[in-house]
Amino acid sequence: MKHEAYKVLFAREEIAARVKAVAGEITRDYTGKKLLAVCILRGAVIFTADLIRELDLDVSLDFISVSSYGAGTTSSGEVRVLHDLKEPIEGRDVLIIEDIIDTGLTLSYLREILLARKPASLKIAALLDKPDRRRTDINADYIGFCIPDDFVVGYGLDFDQRFRHLPDICVPLNAEKKK
Numbered sequence: 001m002k003h004e005a006y007k008v009l010f011a012r013e014e015i016a017a018r019v020k021a022v023a024g025e026i027t028r029d030y031t032g033k034k035l036l037a038v039c040i041l042r043g044a045v046i047f048t049a050d051l052i053r054e055l056d057l058d059v060s061l062d063f064i065s066v067s068s069y070g071a072g073t074t075s076s077g078e079v080r081v082l083h084d085l086k087e088p089i090e091g092r093d094v095l096i097i098e099d100i101i102d103t104g105l106t107l108s109y110l111r112e113i114l115l116a117r118k119p120a121s122l123k124i125a126a127l128l129d130k131p132d133r134r135r136t137d138i139n140a141d142y143i144g145f146c147i148p149d150d151f152v153v154g155y156g157l158d159f160d161q162r163f164r165h166l167p168d169i170c171v172p173l174n175a176e177k178k179k
Contacts, residue, residue, distance in 0.1 A: 006153070006170035010145060015155060015169065018144045019047070022125060023054030025142055026095065029123075034058045036092045036119075040110070041065035041083060042164070043099035046156035047127040047144070051097060062087045068106045079109040094119040099156050100128040104136040111138065128152065128169070145169075 010018075026035075035057050039048035041064065052059055065083035094114060101107055107124065114122055125142035132149045153159050154166030163170075 005173050006166070006168075007173060008168045009147065009150070009152060009171050010155075010169040012155075012167040015144070016050070019050045019127075020054050022142050022144055023051055026051075026125065027056045030057050030093060030095075033093050034060070036087065036089060036094045037061050038085065038089075038094055038096050038114070039063050040096065040098050042161075043156045043158065044097050044127070046164070047099055048097045051125065060087070064110070066106055066110055079106050081113070088117070089114060090118045091120050093121045094123070096122070096124045098124060098126045098140070100130065100152070101126045101138070101140055102130050102133045104134045104138040108136045108138045127155070128157075 035055070037048060037052055037059055039045060039061065048061070052061060062085045063083065064081070064085050066079055066081050068079045096107070096110065096114070098107060101124075111122065111124070123141040124139075126140040127144040129140060129143045129146045130149055131146060150171045151159070152169050152171055153163035154168050154170045156164050157169065158164045159172070
């Protein structure tokens with residue numbers, strides 16, 4: 001599929017500026033602390049890489065993979081941990097880094113799992129927030145952009161494991177077929 005099949009919602013320059021601003025907020029809040037950034041695979045990889053490079057902190061990185069989508073575009077509601085953290089988080093300041101908060105079901109489930117491991121603190125940074133789709137009471141502490149209920153791809157976000165490589169966040173022109 002060509003890039004012309006998309007409407008750019010946020011261009012790479014806007015994304016870079018917003019990532020830098022969010023990193024500034026996180027740096028301010030965690031100054032003097034050692035932060036463990038937990039990247040939710042796979043969608044948050046690009047956001048995580050850009051975000052942690054902008055942090056002026058002592059930061060370490062770990063990964064977790066959860067799924068509630070399969071090959072579809074809407075959450076199944078059933079959440080599975082596919083890859084767990086390698087590091088213990090008890091007593092640590094933890095920042096979950098997510099690509100998009102949609103229904104909030106997956107992130108709520110993950111948050112409960114991680115809170116049970118007794119971190120010193122647990123906050124959430126999300127590149128995108130879709131509050132109109134929320135089905136649970138969860139919010140990010142740091143948000144890149146709030147978006148309407150559009151299906152988006154690019155900058156790590158995918159459709160059936162495709163289009164993550166697009167440098168912009170885009171709405172496919174045929175998104176109504178994907179909703």
